[in-house]
Amino acid sequence: QKGIADNTLIIFTSDNGPHRENGGDPDFFNSNGIFRGIKRDLYEGGIRVPFIANWKGVIKPGTTDRLAALWDLYPTFLELAGVKNSKPVDGISLVSFLQSKKSKEHDFLYWEFHENSGRQAVRWKNWKAVKLNVNKNADGPLELYNLNEDPSEQYNIAEKYPGVVTKMASMINREHVYNKDWPLLPPEIKK
8 A cells, every 4th residue: 555565675585494493393394305404504405595586576577596695685785775885795786686687696605604513615606515523624525516416415426526626625715714703713723
């Protein structure tokens, strides 16, 4: 009646996959479908989430496999509000993309999680690398998955693609920045 829906971007998404906290049972409803992992994992079941956007007269109906992340919402909302961000951020505004215009895309996505002995992951094209137990073994091995062929991340193919592993390990090492509030790889063990 008030016409609010005619000028409103509505987004439905989540910041992580299902969890076991407070009695949660992701297996009961098969919450992750084919995806491995849950909240606090860096496998697809812990980080791949739905993103549904509706913006009457702006967004055309359809689907996409474009890489985007929760941190893209901040620059998106700033742009929509006409506010300039004075500090660099990892996110990329999705406004042009939502308007079906040419837009900048991520070259890769990087995650890290300081709990559970430390975890890091990077997604580049169809490749996904996961590194576990980072705080116990900073030079530990990377798991490698081809998400186009193995979206469930069941088959670690790191030994078959050493060049891809080297490139993705370099991305992980370059992207990590130590933070005392979220300790992962304390400076004295970071290479």
